Amino acid sequence: MNDLSPVSSPRQGSDAEVLRPHAEEQYAEELHLLAKEDDRPRPPGWKLSPWAVTTYLLGDGDRVTPKYVGARRVVEVAVATLATDRALLLLGVPGTAKTWLSEHLAAAISGDSTLLVQGTAGTPEEAVRYGWNYARLLAEGPSVEALTPSPVMRAMAEGRVARVEELTRMPSDVQDALITVLSEKTLPIPELGREVQARRGFNLIATANDRDKGVNDLSSALRRRFNTVVLPVPATAEEEVDIVARRVDQLGRSLELPGAGTGLEEIRRVVTVFRELRSGVTEDGRTRVKSPSGTLSTAEAISVLTSGIALATHFGDGVLRPADVAAGIVGAVVQEPVSDRVAWREYLETVVRERPGWQDFYRACRGVS
Structure with a gap:
C-alpha cells in the first residue's frame, strides 16, 4: 500500500509574513539554480545530485551561500550515507548545528524539510508509525480514511527524507519502532492487513545530543541501522x-x-x-x-x-x-x-x-x- 495522500496545510500568508520560512522556501532560488545546472547522476528520488547537495550546504563562493561552516568531509560523508540504504545519525554536543544541517539536507534532497518527528520523553509510538482519527474509527471501523499517517509513514509513501529530532530523548520502545522501517523498508498496518513500502528516495535523518548518554540509549539493533556522523564544535x-x-x-x-x-x-x-x-x-x-x-x-x-x-x-x-x-x-x-x-x-x-x-x-x- 503506497497510495496514502499527504495532508497538506494551506500556507498562512506570504513568505514575507512568516517568521522563519522552511529551508526549501527561504533558499528556493539557490535550489532551483543548482537543479537547473546539475548534470551529475542523481540517486532515485533525489532533487539534486550528491555533489549539488554538498555545494548547496557549503556554498560555492559566488551564487550559493554556505548553510554549514565546517569540514567538507563531514558533509560529504553525511550526503553519501543518505545515498545508500542506511539512515543518518547526526551526533554532537548542543549547538553544533545538527538540526540546521538535517533540515537543509532534507530540503536539498527531497525539496521538503517538514516531515519531522520531535523526540521527547512523551513522544508516543504513533508519532513514528501511525495513529487514528478516532471519530471515523468509531463510526466506520479501521480504514485507510481513518488512518493518520506519521511523518515517517508519509516520507516512506512519498519517497522523501524524514527527520527525527533528539532521538535519544524518546522512550526506547518508541525508538525501536524504527527498526523495521529502517531494515525492511516497510511499515506494517496489522489492523488493515496491509503495509506501506518505502518508495525510492526515502531515508531518515536523526539527531542526538551526545550529552544525553544514559537517557534512552539506542539499542544495538537500532544503532546498526544508522551511520553516525559526529558534528564537531568549530575548530577555530x-x-x-x-x-x-x-x-x-x-x-x-x-x-x-x-x-x-x-x-x-x-x-x-x-x-x-x-x-x-x-x-x-x-x-x-x-x-x-x-x-x-x-x-x-x-x-x-x-x-x-x-x-x-x-x-x-x-x-x-x-x-x-x-x-x-x-x-x-x-x-x-x-x-x-x-x-x-x-x-x-x-x-x-x-x-x-x-x-x-x-x-x-x-x-x-x-x-x-
Whole structure:
C-alpha cells in the first residue's frame, strides 16, 4: 500500500509574513539554480545530485551561500550515507548545528524539510508509525480514511527524507519502532492487513545530543541501522565568529533588526568568552579557568548576540555595545547559581579585567553580575 495522500496545510500568508520560512522556501532560488545546472547522476528520488547537495550546504563562493561552516568531509560523508540504504545519525554536543544541517539536507534532497518527528520523553509510538482519527474509527471501523499517517509513514509513501529530532530523548520502545522501517523498508498496518513500502528516495535523518548518554540509549539493533556522523564544535575562533555573524545576520533580517556588521567586535568577545570557558583555558593557553555547567554552544552565542542587537536597536543608538550583551552572557554562563557564579566571577576578575581593550566589557559584565 503506497497510495496514502499527504495532508497538506494551506500556507498562512506570504513568505514575507512568516517568521522563519522552511529551508526549501527561504533558499528556493539557490535550489532551483543548482537543479537547473546539475548534470551529475542523481540517486532515485533525489532533487539534486550528491555533489549539488554538498555545494548547496557549503556554498560555492559566488551564487550559493554556505548553510554549514565546517569540514567538507563531514558533509560529504553525511550526503553519501543518505545515498545508500542506511539512515543518518547526526551526533554532537548542543549547538553544533545538527538540526540546521538535517533540515537543509532534507530540503536539498527531497525539496521538503517538514516531515519531522520531535523526540521527547512523551513522544508516543504513533508519532513514528501511525495513529487514528478516532471519530471515523468509531463510526466506520479501521480504514485507510481513518488512518493518520506519521511523518515517517508519509516520507516512506512519498519517497522523501524524514527527520527525527533528539532521538535519544524518546522512550526506547518508541525508538525501536524504527527498526523495521529502517531494515525492511516497510511499515506494517496489522489492523488493515496491509503495509506501506518505502518508495525510492526515502531515508531518515536523526539527531542526538551526545550529552544525553544514559537517557534512552539506542539499542544495538537500532544503532546498526544508522551511520553516525559526529558534528564537531568549530575548530577555530575565526570559524565560530563567521558562523555566529552569518546566523545573527539571517535572524536579524527575519526580525527586521540591523545586521551584525557594526557589532563584529562584540561578536568576537562573546565567542572568545564562550570558547575559553568551554575549554577551561584562555586562548593564549596561559591561564586555566573553571568551566561552568552549561554548554556555552555556538547556538547560545547567536542567541545572546541577537538579543543584544534587539536591545541596541530598541533601547540604544543601534550600535551593539558591551552593555547590550552583558546580561545575556551572564544568563548563559550562570546556570547553576552557586558554582557557576563562582566560576564566572573568577574568570571576570582574572581574565577579562586584565585583558587590554576589554575594560568597557568588564565594567558592563561586572555591573550585571
